[in-house]
Amino acid sequence: MITKELKRYTTEDYKRLVEGDPHQLINGDLIMREASPTYGHQGLLRDVFMQIVNHLRDNPVGEALCAPIDVYLDEHNVLQPDIVFVANDGSAIARKDGFHGAPDMIIEILSPSTSYYDLTVKKGIYEKHGVREYWIIDPSDGTVIGFKYIDGNFHEFFTGKDVFSSEVLNIEISLTLE
Numbered sequence: 001m002i003t004k005e006l007k008r009y010t011t012e013d014y015k016r017l018v019e020g021d022p023h024q025l026i027n028g029d030l031i032m033r034e035a036s037p038t039y040g041h042q043g044l045l046r047d048v049f050m051q052i053v054n055h056l057r058d059n060p061v062g063e064a065l066c067a068p069i070d071v072y073l074d075e076h077n078v079l080q081p082d083i084v085f086v087a088n089d090g091s092a093i094a095r096k097d098g099f100h101g102a103p104d105m106i107i108e109i110l111s112p113s114t115s116y117y118d119l120t121v122k123k124g125i126y127e128k129h130g131v132r133e134y135w136i137i138d139p140s141d142g143t144v145i146g147f148k149y150i151d152g153n154f155h156e157f158f159t160g161k162d163v164f165s166s167e168v169l170n171i172e173i174s175l176t177l178e
Contacts, residue, residue: 014078015097020068033113041111044139045082047176048107052083055171062087062104062169063094067171071100071106073129079122080093085169102129105168107123109137123147127154133168144177 008028017023022033039044045066052064054064062147064085071079071134078098085105086093093101106126108118118136127149134147134154148167158164 008076010079011072024080025076025078026125032116035113037111038051039059040139041109044137045109048109048137048173049083051173052085052110052169052171055169059086059170063091071103072098072100073083073102073125077125077129079125081106081122082109087168093100104125104131105133105135105166106131107135107137109139111139123154126134131166135164135166137175144175164175 007032009025009030010028011025014023014025014030017030023030024033025031032115049064049066056062056064064083065085067082068080069084071081071084072081081103083106084099086099087104090101090104093099093103108114108122110118123134123136127147130149130152132149134149136145136147137143142162144158144160144162144164145156146164146166147154148157149155163172163174
């Protein structure tokens with residue numbers, strides 16, 4: 001019996017994609033976003049990101065960017081989180097084409113086309129690479145789950161609704177759901 005081996009893509013393959021291509025490289029697979037984020041998703045992204053940006057104006061402890069921005073974690077993983085924060089002491093991971101290494105904090109806002117990856121696969125990749133805080137927001141009901149990286153593993157340290165506090169940023173973020 002002959003079996004065909006599936007191609008495992010690398011960051012070099014990913015870099016050959018056209019700018020703006022809707023793929024992420026997840027465990028060697030090119031995963032395409034199925035549809036554009038919803039109005040509610042994008043509004044929530046804007047509101048959370050603006051709170052972070054306003055906080056950083058008064059407390060310049062690092063830099064935050066929102067999607068699309070590439071986060072290169074290893075040869076087979078280039079992810080595009082909704083929001084990325086890198087503290088000043090980690091700024092060396094910032095490059096022209098994105099971040100090369102684990103950000104200090106990542107926020108993912110669930111959507112039908114990404115929720116499986118955000119809740120399982122990407123969570124595992126972020127954990128493996130030592131992201132200090134990982135937040136998952138469900139825009140359908142305002143539920144927020146927070147994970148903290150301790151001794152090589154993510155530990156869920158927050159589950160709640162509508163408001164959450166990042167220890168990495170020292171900020172309380174409230175959600176505006178529409």
